[in-house]
Amino acid sequence: MESKEKIIFTRPESLTDRITHYCPGCTHGVIHRLVAEALDNLGVREKALGVAPVGCSVLAYNYFNCDFLEAPHGRAPALATGFKRLRPDMIVFTYQGDGDLASIGMSEIIHSANRGEKFTTIFVNNAVYGMTGGQMAPTTLEGQITTTCPQGRNVAQTGQPIRMVELLAALVTPAYLERVAVHTPQHIIKAKRAIQKAFKYQMEARCFTLIEVLSTCPTNWGKTPEEAINWLEDDLIPYYPLGCKKDPESLERDDGAV
Amino acid sequence: MAKILMKGNEAIAEAAIKAGATNYFCYPITPQNEVAEYMSKRMPEIDGVFLQGESELAVANMLFGASSTGKRVFTTSSSPGISLMQEAISYMAGAQLPVVIVNIMRGGPGLGGILPAQSDYFQATKGGGHGDYRVLVLAPSTIQEAVDLMMLSFHLADKYRNPVMMIGDGMIGQMMESVEIPEKYTEPELPPKTWAATGARGRDPIIIKSLYLDPNLLEDNCSILEEKYDRMKKEEVRFELYKIAPKNKLLIIAYGTMARICQTAIDELEKEGISAGLFRPISLFPFPEDAIYKEVTKKNISDVLVIEMSTAQMCEDVERAAVGKKPITFFGRTGGIVPSPEEVMEQARKLTDKRKPKPGKKKA
Known part of the structure; x- marks a missing residue:
């Protein structure tokens, strides 16, 4: 008898079947999947190159089923620049956390964006250094407790958390910059759309593309996975508003200037 | 061309x-x-x-x-x-x-x-x-x-x-x-670069890390x-010898532009009756230590003079290669000042004079 059951949800070809090392409740796995689905949908896995950062996703190359480079801390955009300049026919993406991109790699990301490098950055912002054990990041919220600000982040001494996509949007060079979150199915769908659009722009060699993904870190936030999702919704999103900050389709800027 | x-x-x-x-x-x-x-x-x-x-x-x-x-x-x-x-x-x-x-x-x-x-x-x-x-x-x-x-x-x-x-x-x-x-x-001919990241088409992903x-x-x-x-x-050891001869008492070791200045000094010293040879390392890693050992330990060599535009950096490798077999003297200038042939010659003269029998003293 013919089975009526059909498999409608499978592992993307762009992911390996390895079990990840990510903590329970961490959304790195979801983001990996969204990137992989985008590569699958666009049929570019076989000409994709990922660049892994230093941070929790340092081992991302074990989970993606495409060629990968493992970069020094913060330098993924420089590696991506060098590679893509020589192989403009390939699809290149960096996958970076907030310590990697917004602290030690600030120079590399700003200049890559400003040169309009035709690669895609997946910027995973969980407001903390994860792999090293929960230290303060440039994105840590005011008052947020970490192992290096046990009294809560004091912005008088450490400055305000950096809003990366807004900062990059201030550059004159065209880019596609959007902030998304992955804490609810609805947000995941939106995030997937943004990531796929970024890769599509890259395939068209239109502009630099960066998607900032707000992500959870229950372990270093000292929260249960459920509490972490709520904290992301209630605390992170108000400071890091979601949405598209820059798109070559609409060159108008927020201040009305064109 | x-x-x-x-x-x-x-x-x-x-x-x-x-x-x-x-x-x-x-x-x-x-x-x-x-x-x-x-x-x-x-x-x-x-x-x-x-x-x-x-x-x-x-x-x-x-x-x-x-x-x-x-x-x-x-x-x-x-x-x-x-x-x-x-x-x-x-x-x-x-x-x-x-x-x-x-x-x-x-x-x-x-x-x-x-x-x-x-x-x-x-x-x-x-x-x-x-x-x-x-x-x-x-x-x-x-x-x-x-x-x-x-x-x-x-x-x-x-x-x-x-x-x-x-x-x-x-x-x-x-x-x-x-x-x-x-x-x-x-x-x-070199082997094909099968290690390069060219896209995982028909093969497993390549990870460069x-x-x-x-x-x-x-x-x-x-x-x-x-x-x-x-x-x-x-x-890959590479080096060049200049005026190496059995009559030489002095071996000068220098690399890069400094070696050319030493060549001029050696030519001038020859006119004064001081015969010296030059060992010029071309590969600094790998360092030509065996070849230096061979030159340094030759019976005719009584002194080794290392000249650099730095404070005795390569000299440490020369010392390592010579394993104490012969006295090594260093001379260098820093700050962007290039030792002149005359300065090199002065060092060579000092070493040669030192080896001359002292007047009034009989040989044992």
Whole structure:
């Protein structure tokens, strides 16, 4: 008898079947999947190159089923620049956390964006250094407790958390910059759309593309996975508003200037 | 190609192009800017890649990415810039990537000055960055040799899948000499670059990395590197001898431009009846230690004189090679000051006088 059951949800070809090392409740796995689905949908896995950062996703190359480079801390955009300049026919993406991109790699990301490098950055912002054990990041919220600000982040001494996509949007060079979150199915769908659009722009060699993904870190936030999702919704999103900050389709800027 | 008059920096750039390295990343720093200026003009003509990065830190990491494609890539810089590149050089050595880095050295430490020096010998030959690795280091003494070694550097980088560094003092970059650059660099065949990241089409993904969290795997990687360095020590030692003769009492050891000045000094000393020979290391890693041992321990040699534009950096390797067999005297100038032939001769005279029998004393 013919089975009526059909498999409608499978592992993307762009992911390996390895079990990840990510903590329970961490959304790195979801983001990996969204990137992989985008590569699958666009049929570019076989000409994709990922660049892994230093941070929790340092081992991302074990989970993606495409060629990968493992970069020094913060330098993924420089590696991506060098590679893509020589192989403009390939699809290149960096996958970076907030310590990697917004602290030690600030120079590399700003200049890559400003040169309009035709690669895609997946910027995973969980407001903390994860792999090293929960230290303060440039994105840590005011008052947020970490192992290096046990009294809560004091912005008088450490400055305000950096809003990366807004900062990059201030550059004159065209880019596609959007902030998304992955804490609810609805947000995941939106995030997937943004990531796929970024890769599509890259395939068209239109502009630099960066998607900032707000992500959870229950372990270093000292929260249960459920509490972490709520904290992301209630605390992170108000400071890091979601949405598209820059798109070559609409060159108008927020201040009305064109 | 006929001989033409060329500035060192430009000759280096053209030699790289002839070796198939049409991918260049740079950051401005004196005294090597002519390489970047030359490449920025030439790359669009031949559909190569020229990119001025935001810092030497970024440039070296761009090389990391670019080299991963399997194509020949290079950068040029000078001492403080090379310091900034050490991070990526360590990673590229660990990940076994072939790149060529040229250091047109200026005086240090710190911002130092912009005049010629050889004070980055330790940095180049002893690792520079963190971890158990070496780069293959070549040091030309003429512009023609800079051209030849530049092309060879790309071959050796590919042969060993390791960073190769060519170091020249500022004069190598700034001096003009007649050179002959072949239309195309001919080299022994190399194996296909199956390690390059070219897209996982019909094969498993290629991962280019230096991370091995399992200590056994990291040790395995270090052993692979160590085997390569041992092979370099067997196959890539290069040096040149000048006026080595049984009548010599003195052996002078110098590299790069300094060696040419020593040649002039040796010619002049000969007229004064002092016969000395020159040993010029061309490969600084691997260091020609066996050959130096052989020359130093020759019965006729009573003194070894090491001359550098630094404070006795290569001299440590000479001492290591000579294992105390003969007295070694060092003379060097720093700050961008180049020892003159007369200064070298003065050192040689002192050593020769010291060995002369004292007047009024009978030989035992």
